[in-house]
Amino acid sequence: MLVVALDPPFGPSGEYSVYDIVEETCEVAYGYKVGLPLVLEQGLKVVSEIKSTCKGRVIVDFKLADIGDILVNVAEKISRYRADAVIAHGFIGLRDSIDKLVEAASRYKLDVILVASMSHRGSEEFIDKHFEELVNLSLDLGVHGVVVPANKPGLIRRARQIAGNNLRIYSPGIGVQGAEVGSALCAGADYEIIGRYITRSPKPGEKAREVFEKQVESVRKCQS
Ligand code: BMP
Secondary structure, three states: OEEEEOOOOEOOOOOEOHHHHHHHHOOOOOEEEEEHHHHHHHOOHHHHHHHHHOOOEEEEEEEEOOOHHHHHHHHHHHHHOOOOEEEEEOOOOHHHHHHHHHHHHHHOOOEEEEEOOOOOHHHHOOHHHHHHHHHHHHHHHOOOEEEOOOOOHHHHHHHHHHHOOOOEEEEOOEOOOOEOOOHHHHHOOOEEEEOHHHHOOOOHHHHHHHHHHHHHHHHHHHHO
């Protein structure tokens, strides 16, 4: 249920390493999301090192948006570091782009997650206008999942309606960006992606456990 977004710095003033965060949260995290801020600091080897620290899944989030041949090149490099999944934009379209990524990812045993909406306001300008098409594209391709933000519970519900149980829904936007812990799960998401609320806390391990307990409690309440 909990995916920890590992964007540096870690701790209130950068006093922790990424591995401190992973060790302290491993027990309650389903997985970790690694993006450009961490990889630009530490290189892609951080992915395999996280995998050696905790058995959770590692999702590489470069929000890929490129021509197919370049996407394939990136997928191959990511897979060398034992990543489990990769996030790409859906708006780049299928032909000569996502189609090639999906084919390569299956060869490299990488799950593909497509962005169907985002948590910032600008998402409404372009991306959200194609939300249902992006969910349908993801469904038709049989990819692993979609990103739909927690501050748009109506879109989460709609994605679940369209996709049933055939797509995993990942929801960021909780804590620092304003949505309540557990709210996306109640709307139908499978995983809440939470970063700074946990990683900038003075006690990230305790915060992650508190988040996990709140998620369990919210799901129990909203399902009853
Ligand atoms: P935080 O919980 O610290 O706000 O982090 C959210 C994480 O989710 C960041 O890594 C960000 O890149 C990502 N994210 C987001 O916030 N909104 C989106 O729409 C898509 C994202 O991947």
